[in-house]
Structure formats: C-alpha cells, structure tokens
Amino acid sequence: DQQVKQNSPSLSVQEGRISILNCDYTNSMFDYFLWYKKYPAEGPTFLISISSIKDKNEDGRFTVFLNKSAKHLSLHIVPSQPGDSAVYFCAASVRNQGGKLIFGQGTELSVKP
C-alpha cells in the first residue's frame, strides 16, 4: 500500500522555466510534509516543508503548495536551473508519532540549459 505517491518518474524542463513536481497521499492522518532533493550516491538533502495548517510555504525559488481536500502537494521551482537536476522525493509524517517519514517513489528532474 503506497501511502505517498509520485506518479511522474521523470520531468524535463527548460532552464529559466517553472518546474512543478507533484505528490499525492492517501493517509488523512498525515499532517506534515517535506520535500528532499537527492543526487546519485548521496543522501537526501532537506529542501522545504509544510504543516497541514498551511496551504503554502515559500523559501526562495522553492514553494510548496498543499491541498488537503485533494490530498495533494506540489513543489514549484522557479526559475529552474541546471543545478536543480536531481531526484526529488516528497515525504509525509504524522506529528508526535516518532518522526517516521513515508517517502514517495521520487521524480527525476532534468533542467536543460
């Protein structure tokens, strides 16, 4: 049972344009969501997070949107840069449940110059 799903395994975007990465979840108990960026043979790097009491959180070029009714979140990167090329994982957790994260399958973003 995949509780967190990233249905697009890959995404290709032109440099300077917007990248939109999507994530869906099924467990309505999830109340905290995170995005991580991962390069091959490295550990994931934390990017941005959002609590379920918000619908938007912004940090520089990165914005995460949360639609609780649709159980959907998205990460927007604008403008996209070649250095953003990596695999992006969304993750979800239930607060006060030991900090365990449930990860999606990842989306490989390629930003072309």
Add this chain to the structure above:
Amino acid sequence: GAVVSQHPSRVICKSGTSVKIECRSLDFQATTMFWYRQFPKKSLMLMATSNEGSKATYEQGVEKDKFLINHASLTLSTLTVTSAHPEDSSFYICSVLDRGHETQYFGPGTRLLVL
C-alpha cells in the same frame, strides 16, 4: 540543519562476512536516528528506528538478527549487516531526527556490495 556523516562511504565484502556501518551526528545530539536502504531507481525504504539507550524498532519484514542496530550515544548509531549475502547489496542511508524542526537530516549513504 544537522550535519550527519557515515563511514565507510563504500564497502565490498565477501558473502558470509559481517559489515558495520557507522552513522554520526556531528553537530546535533540525536536521541532518534533512522536507517534506510535504497535500491536502484527506487524509493527510500525505512528499515528501523534507532533510539539512544534502547532497542531499535524494526519495520515489518526487516530481520532484526540480520541487521543489528546499536545506538549507544547521542552522536553514534551503527548498523551491522551480519552474514551478508549478495541480495544485501544496496545503498544504506541513516538520518537523525531534529524534533524541534520535525525534520530528518540524512547522511551521505554507504554503498555495500556483497560478492
């Protein structure tokens, strides 16, 4: 965020031997650490939750006698793969839990190849 290191970064071993992987939290006292493994082109699979001073909690399907976890201090957790087999070859990643920021920070990972 917290700075996490892992050692070794890659290891090759013979089938039947045991391998120990260290996870260190360099600037943060971590009461809770996690161990994951990742197969090529796949998501991160949580193996176990490591709590300082107590026994680890293993996820369903993970053999606790095969993957021994020790979290003896607030800065060090170790994962020992006992009697390794080729199917244990994988990328093992640890993380530390920053409860204050409700975020996990990950180590760089350890590539294990069992011949």
